[in-house]
């Protein structure tokens with residue numbers, strides 16, 4: 336085992352392209368963390384199917400998500416980048432964890448409450464209800480010490496800790512109890528048309544979503560039409576100027592510059608100039624990523640070979656933990672013939 340601390344994180348292949356919030360809130364951090372951690376990055380397709388997906392699109396989006404991880408700087412030889420469903424232990428451990436999770440406990444998960452309220456009872460599946468126990472399995476299979484997530488995922492990681500401790504006290508030491516590591520300085524990116532709402536792949540309207548893989552002209556139009564305010568001052572004030580503040584956050588992260596230096600540069604110049612500057616910076620970052628994604632998707636066999644190789648590496652760790660958990664609960668091992 337590597338001496339570096341073990342880290343696990345993932346994203347759902349729930350759209351053809353990632354959006355800039357995924358890039359800033361997840362990929363940029365992952366890229367930095369892969370240097371100092373033994374990192375496992377998964378494309379969580381089993382989580383994606385907890386809401387309806389078109390099968391052909393899901394396959395394609397899984398390849399595209401993998402290509403975007405790599406193009407954005409995740410190195411598949413330095414970290415383990417794989418597709419969740421390629422490692423059967425995820426679903427197998429999730430089942431065991433379901434059997435020690437209280438119905439009431441799972442019912443209290445706010446993501447489930449929000450998503451099920453949006454979808455209505457008939458469209459809400461048992462799979463969506465069990466989303467957090469599958470996530471717990473993802474984390475526990477790799478003896479993960481650190482799970483870098485946004486505040487919205489804190490409750491799920493806390494459930495994971497509770498389940499690990501419960502299992503260990505009932506069946507003996509089996510799982511490493513992970514730390515909740517909320518990435519505090521991770522910028523939260525908001526929808527350009529509705530700066531009160533988180534930018535999201537599954538937003539109802541795409542007018543306020545910047546996609547990593549969009550043509551630069553499409554992204555430029557969206558940025559130029561971003562909602563601001565009538566005040567005209569390029570000043571960061573999340574409370575009173577949420578639209579401008581969101582643009583400044585994106586600009587600051589993408590250009591690796593302080594918000595203060597942007598405020599100084601654009602003082603007295605108005606929002607048009609700020610937006611034009613942002614258009615350039617986004618195009619400069621996403622241009623090379625788009626090209627690299629096209630290259631990777633041009634050779635799907637090579638991409639799939641790489642994913643298969645990484646899945647083997649992941650499975651060799653996950654299978655050991657699963658065997659420990661199965662033995663712990665008393666499942667009779669299948670002996671070799």
Ligand code: AQP
Nearest residue numbers: 346347349356357360361485523524533534535536537
């Ligand atoms: N707006 C955002 N700002 C900062 N970080 C964000 N993330 C997502 N949106 C923002 C981070 O990206 C990762 C993606 O996680 P996910 O794909 O499992 O699901 P999500 O968080 O629900 O992301 P989306 O884009 O909103 O997907 P859908 O619409 O499919 O649910 C996480 O690390 C998240 O913090």
